[in-house]
Amino acid sequence: MDKSKLSAASIAAQALGWIDPVTKAVTPAIHPSTTYIRDPDNQYRSGRIYARDNNPSYDQAEAVLAALEGAEGAAVFASGMAAATAVFLALAPGDHVLAPKVMYWSLRNWLMTEATRWGLKVELVDTHDLDAVRAALRPGETKLVWLETPANPLWTVTDIAAVAEAAHAAGARVAVDSTVATPVLTRPLALGADLVMHSATKYLNGHSDVIAGALATARDDETRQRIKRIRAEHG
Numbered sequence: 001m002d003k004s005k006l007s008a009a010s011i012a013a014q015a016l017g018w019i020d021p022v023t024k025a026v027t028p029a030i031h032p033s034t035t036y037i038r039d040p041d042n043q044y045r046s047g048r049i050y051a052r053d054n055n056p057s058y059d060q061a062e063a064v065l066a067a068l069e070g071a072e073g074a075a076v077f078a079s080g081m082a083a084a085t086a087v088f089l090a091l092a093p094g095d096h097v098l099a100p101k102v103m104y105w106s107l108r109n110w111l112m113t114e115a116t117r118w119g120l121k122v123e124l125v126d127t128h129d130l131d132a133v134r135a136a137l138r139p140g141e142t143k144l145v146w147l148e149t150p151a152n153p154l155w156t157v158t159d160i161a162a163v164a165e166a167a168h169a170a171g172a173r174v175a176v177d178s179t180v181a182t183p184v185l186t187r188p189l190a191l192g193a194d195l196v197m198h199s200a201t202k203y204l205n206g207h208s209d210v211i212a213g214a215l216a217t218a219r220d221d222e223t224r225q226r227i228k229r230i231r232a233e234h235g
């Protein structure tokens, strides 16, 4: 069966049909081990070294998220904030970024304090106003346009496809905090975004009993590799 043609409901319900090859369990095991045994010659041929970024417990969740978002790959994080800040930390000091005036307050707070202290040039715009976005884009200097749609707390809606077209023309990537929409209602990558972020703490989990974040990327490119390195090094 071509799994890319499954509806979001089927992907979520079947979780790609993964079965534990050893126990035949239909629900993934939780692996508490922090580290993995080396081969006798000191190599890690299993591909797993340390559980800060390599834990089989979340392989399936990442694969399901990637399928739901139509992404090349997905990575889960310890929180939505950890996922979001990894995207900005993958930029370089001096880079110009646009972010919405209306967005999750704690991320905006981090951007205007810690991220600017570290050297990012953060400019807040009304991202639902395409003319305002076009006017704020600095071709060659703007590296990222961060969107949140619908945006917490006013549910302001931004046209992802239109912003992506303008941003790409200026040489900037587009990342979308899609926490509120979930991939059931919006697939930002299909609309031209480069990256999707979730506070999985919210609707992706749905039970108010998990803090988690996720990033799904359109391509396995340098940005994705930098983000994975940041997750490996920051946890």
Ligand SMILES: Cc1ncc(COP(=O)(O)O)c(C=O)c1O
Binding pocket: 079, 080, 081, 082, 104, 107, 148, 152, 177, 179, 180, 198, 199, 200, 201, 202, 211, 212, 213
């Ligand atoms: C839209 C949105 N993005 C990001 C976050 C941050 O996610 P977390 O609380 O999982 O760190 C939140 C949390 O409220 C949110 O509502």
